[in-house]
Amino acid sequence: MKIKKIETEFEVYENVNELPKDVSELMAEAVKARLRAYAPYSNFLVGAALLLDNGEIVTGNNQENASYPSGLCAERTAIYYAGSQFPGAKIVRMAIIAGSVKNKTTTPIPPCGACRQAILEYEINQELPIDIYFMGESGEVMRSKSLANLLPLVFEKSVL
Numbered sequence: 001m002k003i004k005k006i007e008t009e010f011e012v013y014e015n016v017n018e019l020p021k022d023v024s025e026l027m028a029e030a031v032k033a034r035l036r037a038y039a040p041y042s043n044f045l046v047g048a049a050l051l052l053d054n055g056e057i058v059t060g061n062n063q064e065n066a067s068y069p070s071g072l073c074a075e076r077t078a079i080y081y082a083g084s085q086f087p088g089a090k091i092v093r094m095a096i097i098a099g100s101v102k103n104k105t106t107t108p109i110p111p112c113g114a115c116r117q118a119i120l121e122y123e124i125n126q127e128l129p130i131d132i133y134f135m136g137e138s139g140e141v142m143r144s145k146s147l148a149n150l151l152p153l154v155f156e157k158s159v160l
């Protein structure tokens with residue numbers, strides 16, 4: 001046997017003020033989207049904002065359901081909306097903000113595994129890395145220049 005090591009890389013910003021203006025503006029859209037989330041069961045609100053290569057900004061938030069598994073995360077709500085409204089447009093950048101209503105979330109919250117898989121599908125199809133920024137309600141912002149950093153071993157269509 002041998003050991004295989006995979007290196008991934010992230011940038012860490014002290015807070016939103018350290019972000020370039022266009023990125024903090026996209027994060028501000030995610031902040032607004034987060035406040036429109038429907039999350040009465042978890043009280044954990046998530047907002048996502050996407051910048052598309054046609055200049056459109058698409059946002060989404062988590063939508064929960066009394067039948068818990070029927071709900072959907074903010075990231076997938078946003079990317080599926082983008083895919084349905086602007087087929088063929090590439091997702092250039094994604095900003096995500098997440099936090100609990102009950103206590104202040106001050107650490108960056110990365111997209112869940114299911115969302116990473118969903119974002120991967122778009123990144124592979126568009127042949128352009130998606131620049132992903134994520135944060136808690138306040139505090140540090142993490143940046144991954146590609147979804148690949150968040151999901152180093154992938155299951156994708158080429159294996160089918």
Ligand code: THU
Binds near residue numbers: 061062075
């Ligand atoms: N959630 C998201 O919207 N995105 C994630 O990546 C993680 C979790 C939502 C789903 C659910 O509504 C709530 O956060 C708690 O899990």
